[in-house]
Amino acid sequence: MYTLKKSLGQHFLKDENMCRQIVEAMPVEEGLQLLEVGPGGGAITKYLLEIPGIIFRAVELDAEKVQYLEKTFPAIKGKLINESFLDMQPPFTGEFSIIGNFPYNISTQIMFRVLDWRAQVPAVVGMFQKEVAQRIAAGHGNKDYGILSVLLQRFYRVEYLFEVDEQSFNPPPKVKSAVIRLTRLEAPLAVKSEKKFNLLVKTAFGQRRKQLRNPLKGFFDKTFLQEPIFTKRAEELSVADFVTLSEHML
Known part of the structure; x- marks a missing residue:
């Protein structure tokens, strides 16, 4: 068998029904290139290996x-990459989708x-700590809405699919879990500068309780700062609002 390593955030699924649900949430078509992140003991891997084509x-x-x-799944020979997902190069040329029971300690990373690779990644199905899944899927006006929500939703439609009970894992984690699906938008919102847009979003949410005029005063001229939008807080702005705002940055 194998040992579970807390340092790697290892909590392995043992609920076969949940494993199948996660696999079935991934859109599949002939020729799909698919990367599983953190297969661990192979709970969902065994089902992924069975998908034809x-x-x-x-x-x-x-x-x-x-x-x-x-040793356990001979069909996986030659298909395993022994390194960190965060350090690897894209494993395929062309587009590939990503699936996994993601290690919770690096799920945000x-x-x-995925954002870095968005031109190659049309879909992601992943299990996260429930709070992280909620943040990614949250819409504006929601307390869970934040930096990750805005940056990902500019490029992907996010669906909060289902929650997974702690007893579905070995060992049971001390946090609740949820599965979400990201599907890349056909027409993501374009910005003049990715760097400025990202800085705007991160700065706005850095002081999320304050009206935007305070944290963002260095990014706009004084006249534009009198616009009504600056009396709002970051969580009140939609992704499109942030895009529009970024167009006026100095």
Whole structure:
């Protein structure tokens, strides 16, 4: 068998019904290139290997798990990448989708890597700590809406699919879990400067309780700062509002 490593945030699914639901949430078509992040003990991997007509790979940092997977699932030979998802290069040329029971300690970083690779990644199905899933899926006006919500929703439609009970895992985590799906938008909102847009969003939410005029006063001329939008707080602005605002930055 294998050992569970707390340092890698390892909580492995044991509920077969949940495993199947996660796999079924991924849109599949002939020739799909699919990367599983953190296969661990292979709970959903065994179902992914059964999908006909796809090109499958998995990335796993833990060498012990790589050996276990190769012994347990002979079909995975040659499809495993033994490194960190955060350090790897895109595993395919062309487009590929991503699926996984993501290690909760790096799940936010995984999403920022998805943003970096957005031109190649049309879909993501992932399990997260419930609070992180809620933040990614939240709409404006919601207390969970924040930086990750805005940056991801500019490019992806986010669906909060279902929650997963703690007892579905070994060992049971101390947090609740949820599965979400990201589907890339055909026409994401364009901005003049990605750097300025990202800075605007991060600065606005850095003081989310304050009216926008305070944290953003250095980004706009004094006349424009008198616009009514600056009396709002960051969570009240839609993704489109942030895009429009970024067009007026100095």
